[in-house]
Amino acid sequence: MDHHGEPLEGLGLEPADPLIWAGLDVVVVLLLLAAVCIHTAGLWAARRRSPWPRHRSLLFHLGLICAAGGLLGPVATAAHTSFTAHMLGHLLLGMIAPLLLVLSAPVTLALRALPVHAARGLTRALRSPGVRVLTHPVVAAVLNAGGLWLLYTTDLFRVMHVSPVAYALVHLHIFVAGYVFTASLIGVDPDPHRASMPVRAAVLILFIAAHSILAKWLYAHPPAGVEPGDGKTGAQLMYYGGDVVDISLLVLLFAGWYSATRPRHRAHDAVTSR
Amino acid sequence: MLPPARHWLGGSCFSGVLFGCGIAASMIDLFIFHLALQWHHFYDLSTSEVALTADGFFHAFGWFITVWGLFLLADIRRRAQVHWARWSGAVLTGVGFFQLFDGVVFHKLLGIHQIRYGVDLFVYDLTWIGSAVVLLIIGLLILRRTRPAQVPA
Numbered sequence: 033m034d035h036h037g038e039p040l041e042g043l044g045l046e047p048a049d050p051l052i053w054a055g056l057d058v059v060v061v062l063l064l065l066a067a068v069c070i071h072t073a074g075l076w077a078a079r080r081r082s083p084w085p086r087h088r089s090l091l092f093h094l095g096l097i098c099a100a101g102g103l104l105g106p107v108a109t110a111a112h113t114s115f116t117a118h119m120l121g122h123l124l125l126g127m128i129a130p131l132l133l134v135l136s137a138p139v140t141l142a143l144r145a146l147p148v149h150a151a152r153g154l155t156r157a158l159r160s161p162g163v164r165v166l167t168h169p170v171v172a173a174v175l176n177a178g179g180l181w182l183l184y185t186t187d188l189f190r191v192m193h194v195s196p197v198a199y200a201l202v203h204l205h206i207f208v209a210g211y212v213f214t215a216s217l218i219g220v221d222p223d224p225h226r227a228s229m230p231v232r233a234a235v236l237i238l239f240i241a242a243h244s245i246l247a248k249w250l251y252a253h254p255p256a257g258v259e260p261g262d263g264k265t266g267a268q269l270m271y272y273g274g275d276v277v278d279i280s281l282l283v284l285l286f287a288g289w290y291s292a293t294r295p296r297h298r299a300h301d302a303v304t305s306r
Numbered sequence: 307m308l309p310p311a312r313h314w315l316g317g318s319c320f321s322g323v324l325f326g327c328g329i330a331a332s333m334i335d336l337f338i339f340h341l342a343l344q345w346h347h348f349y350d351l352s353t354s355e356v357a358l359t360a361d362g363f364f365h366a367f368g369w370f371i372t373v374w375g376l377f378l379l380a381d382i383r384r385r386a387q388v389h390w391a392r393w394s395g396a397v398l399t400g401v402g403f404f405q406l407f408d409g410v411v412f413h414k415l416l417g418i419h420q421i422r423y424g425v426d427l428f429v430y431d432l433t434w435i436g437s438a439v440v441l442l443i444i445g446l447l448i449l450r451r452t453r454p455a456q457v458p459a
Binding site: 233236237238239240241242244245248249275278279282283286287289290293294295 | 358359361362363365366367369370373374377380381384385
């Protein structure tokens with residue numbers, strides 16, 4: 033690949049060897065293949081239990097396809113020179129792929145597939161104080177939105193395009209923060225410390241606000257080295273594309289509330305109210 | 307048999323006002339003025355940072371109350387019969403109230419964006435605020451006519 037050597041004055045960084053960039057692509061392909069293999073192995077290990085819903089498997093693979101679309105192929109290639117393509121890649125990797133993967137309930141599948149002692153270990157790990165703090169909606173939202181502010185308001189955006197290490201870390205952060213944030217709000221996996229509905233609702237409102245403010249700010253102040261026209265299109269894609277995913281999150285948040293507050297059977301109410 | 311009277315938060319009036327304010331804040335502006343008429347766009351570059359922040363919060367809150375209002379309506383439907391006339395009156399009240407708020411606070415006081423550019427704004431502002439007041443009055447009249455009957459003590 034030859035598109036990584038953009039002129040980057042003033043950063044003191046030399047463009048990295050194209051081989052390193054190619055190696056990064058190979059790592060991504062291997063990680064995606066590993067995810068497919070582990071998922072298939074999980075389905076096989078849990079085959080004696082009640083059948084795993086097909087839509088969850090479908091969501092898992094669609095999520096991986098979206099993540100792949102953000103990291104490999106034409107969008108990722110164009111993202112090194114086009115801000116709009118970069119934004120499309122981030123929408124895929126940081127918002128749409130996490131949403132689909134969270135809805136595929138991977139932790140539930142792992143708990144079904146793992147032997148009892150290993151499943152207990154996983155549960156213990158999920159209950160640990162560190163995980164509890166990281167998966168709190170407030171922390172997850174700060175990590176997610178804070179990462180975006182850092183990326184677009186500092187030199188990180190330019191550094192990322194010359195340094196494969198920065199590129200890998202930024203994209204890892206975008207995906208993981210997107211996943212944890214989505215799971216903390218609308219996760220379908222068991223969550224021993226699920227935050228209350230008012231907390232999750234407030235966090236989602238603040239996140240949507242931060243996302244739209246950043247998009248409009250980028251419209252006026254594109255990152256260094258981005259053409260103004262390209263910056264405006266990219267910012268609008270961030271604004272409207274982010275809205276589509278954010279509104280899906282709102283609907284899923286309320287759908288969870290709706291099914292959790294399902295009225296009890298009438299006869300039961302009549303008995304208890306006497 | 308209807309369940310006993312519940313908290314006002316669960317009532318059709320609250321659901322309708324939320325939904326009305328929500329669609330006025332999020333959908334009407336987006337679909338009619340941004341996409342159909344293209345009178346103004348999502349950002350005119352003249353906004354101060356304070357106004358931009360306020361706009362972001364109202365944007366988020368607008369979509370939140372739209373979805374909240376609809377899910378409250380679904381919740382009322384599964385528990386009791388919906389009084390559709392009262393709900394519609396509440397929606398009109400919400401739309402009118404938010405449009406008035408938008409026209410006075412956002413367009414005039416904060417100056418986030420105008421309704422249309424390159425024209426005499428007075429006629430547009432008058433139509434905007436006037437129609438908001440008309441909607442608000444119609445909505446409040448419907449709400450008044452559909453008040454639940456007073457239960458004798």
